[in-house]
Amino acid sequence: MSLLSAEGISTGYGGMRVLWEVDLAVEPGELLCVLGPNGAGKTSLAMCISGVLPAWSGSLAFDGLDVTRANPERRAGLGIIQVLQGRRVFPDLSVDENLRVARFAARTRASAATEQFVFELFEPLTRLRGVPAGRLSGGEQQMVAIARALFAEPRLLILDEPSLGLAPLLVQGLYRAIRRIKETGVSVLLIEQVVGAALEVADRVAVLEAGRIVDGGPVEKFRDSAVLAHGYLGGHFGGANDG
Numbered sequence: 320m321s322l323l324s325a326e327g328i329s330t331g332y333g334g335m336r337v338l339w340e341v342d343l344a345v346e347p348g349e350l351l352c353v354l355g356p357n358g359a360g361k362t363s364l365a366m367c368i369s370g371v372l373p374a375w376s377g378s379l380a381f382d383g384l385d386v387t388r389a390n391p392e393r394r395a396g397l398g399i400i401q402v403l404q405g406r407r408v409f410p411d412l413s414v415d416e417n418l419r420v421a422r423f424a425a426r427t428r429a430s431a432a433t434e435q436f437v438f439e440l441f442e443p444l445t446r447l448r449g450v451p452a453g454r455l456s457g458g459e460q461q462m463v464a465i466a467r468a469l470f471a472e473p474r475l476l477i478l479d480e481p482s483l484g485l486a487p488l489l490v491q492g493l494y495r496a497i498r499r500i501k502e503t504g505v506s507v508l509l510i511e512q513v514v515g516a517a518l519e520v521a522d523r524v525a526v527l528e529a530g531r532i533v534d535g536g537p538v539e540k541f542r543d544s545a546v547l548a549h550g551y552l553g554g555h556f557g558g559a560n561d562g
């Protein structure tokens with residue numbers, strides 16, 4: 320049984336539809352990478368899964384439970400935890416306070432083992448615990464954002480373009496961390512626009528374009544360099560690689 324199973328999900332904003340009958344499954348322990356260009360609907364899909372954006376139609380099951388109508392708190396309680404695009408942290412709160420907010424929202428305490436894992440994973444945060452998150456670098460803020468999600472003890476971690484705006488060296492470090500998170504057995508739904516590092520950790524890929532899943536399959540299919548010209552899925556992302 321899939322951990323997450325979305326069937327025929329449609330949604331939008333006001334009268335504007337942005338997703339058309341999206342089918343998507345994430346298996347236990349798997350990393351599914353959703354690729355797609357700007358405006359494809361990747362964030363909207365993530366919001367629909369975490370429950371922030373209601374689905375207009377379709378159904379969503381998590382661990383065999385129908386969560387189509389469940390609110391975001393209930394979904395978070397079941398283990399669907401999203402890291403928002405743009406690594407949002409509370410700038411005036413310290414790193415420690417940012418992490419504690421996650422536990423407050425989930426109404427439980429992170430286990431000592433989780434805390435230890437997180438500070439090993441993001442070692443630089445150890446010496447920054449008392450520093451206001453707004454003073455950290457972009458890479459460090461991304462660590463805080465992911466650490467906060469891990470404190471909520473996810474079963475499905477949704478990462479929305481985590482590498483956006485990070486220098487290549489930081490992206491490498493970030494992806495090492497994502498790999499280690501996956502190795503602990505957490506399923507990951509990874510949204511990216513640039514494919515390089517993402518395809519090294521992914522098990523499976525789904526391509527979203529203009530609100531529809533247009534391709535998908537095991538990652539091997541997408542590692543073919545002909546498909547990955549220019550770091551984008553050129554065959555699909557029409558326009559980006561023209562000429």
Ligand SMILES: Nc1ncnc2c1ncn2[C@@H]1O[C@H](COP(=O)(O)OP(=O)(O)OP(=O)(O)O)[C@@H](O)[C@H]1O
Pocket residue numbers: 332337355356357358359360361362363364404512
């Ligand atoms: N809050 C909103 N209100 C109205 N329209 C929105 C809102 N958020 C997104 N949209 C529109 O929905 C469509 C899908 O946007 P979405 O943010 O889901 O795409 P995306 O694939 O995440 O893009 P990006 O790679 O730029 O993050 C776009 O046309 C966008 O303009």
Ligand SMILES: [Mg+2]
Pocket residue numbers: 361362363404479480
């Ligand atoms: Mg987005």
